[in-house]
Structure formats: C-alpha cells, structure tokens
C-alpha cells in the first residue's frame with residue numbers, strides 16, 4: 001500500500017513548485033545578500049526588508065533577526081544556517097506529531113472543515129477524501145453548507161468523481177440535521193472517516209458561529225466526543241489582512257489545525273510564519289493547485305528549503 005502521508009519526493013516537488021513565485025521574488029535578493037566576501041554594512045536592514053517583502057510579517061521578522069544577532073555569528077554562511085534553523089523552528093513550534101491517515105484511533109474519524117466562503121473548504125474536503133481513500137478508508141461526507149445550493153452540487157460532484165458517499169439535504173435546510181444523518185449513516189455503514197463541509201458566509205457571522213457551535217454539539221452528542229479534527233481553511237493569496245476574519249472561527253470552534261490553500265499562484269508563501277504565530281496552530285496541509293492530488297502534508301523543513309531556494313555560500 002502506498003503511504004502517501006509519509007514525506008515523498010512528489011510532495012516535495014509540489015511544495016517547491018508552489019513556492020516558485022515567492023521564491024523568485026526572494027531568491028535573487030537573498031543571493032545578492034549572502035554571496036559576498038564579508039558581511040555588508042547594511043546587511044541586517046536588507047535582510048529585514050527582504051523577509052518582510054515575502055510576507056513573513058514585521059514582528060516575526062524582527063524576532064528572527066534579533067535571535068540571529070544574539071548568536072554573534074561572524075560569517076554569512078553561519079548566518080544563513082541560523083536563518084534556516086530559525087525559520088524551521090518557528091514552523092515546528094505548534095506542530096503536534098503529524099496526523100496519521102492510516103491508523104485512526106476512532107471509527108468513524110470525524111473531521112469538521114470550517115473557513116470563510118471561497119477559502120477552499122469543499123475542494124480541501126474532496127482532496128482529503130481522496131487521500132483517505134488511497135489509504136483504503138471508507139469515506140462519507142456531510143453537505144453541511146446548505147446555505148448555497150451550488151455548494152451541495154459541488155460536493156456531490158467531488159463524491160461522484162472520487163466515488164465516496166455523501167449525505168445531503170435540501171438547500172436551506174438545517175445543517176445540524178445533515179450532520180446528524182451523516183453520522184447515523186457513517187455508524188450504520190461503518191465508514192472510517194466522515195468529512196463535514198460547512199458554510200462560510202460572513203455577512204451574518206454571529207449566526208454562522210452559533211451554527212458551527214451547534215454542529216460541534218451534534219457531533220458530541222452522537223459520538224460522545226468532540227470532532228477528532230477541526231480544520232480551518234485559509235486562502236494564502238489573501239495575505240495578512242485576510243486572516244482577521246478567520247479568528248472568529250478559532251473562537252467559535254476548537255480548531256486543531258490549518259489547511260492553507262492556493263499557495264500556488266501566490267507570492268506570499270511567507271504568510272505561513274504569521275499564521276503559525278498568530279493562531280498558535282499547526283499547518284497540517286497546503287493546497288498547491290487545482291487537482292485532487294494537490295493537497296499535500298505540510299513539512300516545515302521542505303517548506304523552508306523551497307522558500308529559500310538553494311543558495312550556496314562558501315564564506
């Protein structure tokens with residue numbers, strides 16, 4: 001059985017490719033900075049500016065630079081290694097051990113997916129279903145975004161394409177009832193995984209947050225535990241400002257990890273550092289394209305190396 005959840009070269013290449021836009025804007029400037037014979041006078045200012053331009057965030061950048069400066073390193077080579085280590089350790093700060101997809105402690109394993117409209121929830125759900133199916137897991141989805149008729153169709157399209165089960169009610173019906181029925185089905189028909197899609201409209205965010213809290217309670221009543229995972233889906237291309245809205249979700253439900261979508265086509269790959277810091281949550285998966293395969297497990301080291309590119313420094 002193919003273990004796609006372990007690090008593999010295809011995923012590493014996909015990370016690399018997805019970050020190419022960010023890297024292109026970073027790399028030549030980092031190269032110019034590090035490929036010198038000695039540490040230039042304006043080195044720290046330039047480094048600061050470059051990191052901020054990649055959307056790493058001002059505060060995070062200041063902290064990174066301060067930590068490296070404290071080490072009083074005297075070659076660019078050592079500074080570069082310290083930068084790499086500093087970036088990686090920041091991404092590992094909140095990372096629990098990686099989620100296993102082949103060895104699930106409960107059946108059904110319940111995953112709730114939340115986030116604003118358009119962030120990529122339904123797409124992420126389809127891709128997670130695909131990943132679990134590759135692990136021989138029987139998957140069912142709950143069409144919990146009953147607010148938009150198209151959302152139900154979209155989920156059913158994924159289900160048809162990938163051949164997993166879906167429970168859907170009519171447009172406008174109560175999402176709690178959908179989740180209730182889907183959990184019933186999952187238990188009766190022995191599904192390994194249930195993926196719950198939700199609405200993300202923010203115009204009436206109070207109602208939405210109340211609805212999500214209610215969904216969570218339905219799960220709790222039905223399986224006598226909280227959802228096993230709650231993934232908050234964030235769109236990388238919205239940049240720092242896009243994330244203030246997302247904070248409402250972490251208040252309403254106990255989010256266990258982040259799925260960062262649309263890393264392809266964004267030159268803001270550095271946003272991951274701000275997210276980890278601000279939300280205090282691990283990034284579990286990244287979306288790197290439009291296909292079923294384009295959701296890959298997040299790996300801090302691979303990510304940082306893809307971000308920094310391959311700079312060879314010999315001083």
Ligand SMILES: Nc1nc2c(ncn2[C@@H]2O[C@H](COP(=O)(O)OP(=O)(O)O)[C@@H](O)[C@H]2O)c(=O)[nH]1
Nearest residue numbers: 117118119120121122123261262287288289290
């Ligand atoms: N390029 C790219 N597009 C994505 C990615 N994830 C989602 N999308 C697109 O973003 C749009 C919104 O996604 P959708 O799943 O419907 O968002 P939802 O409203 O949160 O359910 C769709 O057109 C998706 O194809 C990604 O990782 N990369």
Ligand SMILES: [Mg+2]
Nearest residue numbers: 121122145151
């Ligand atoms: Mg959707």
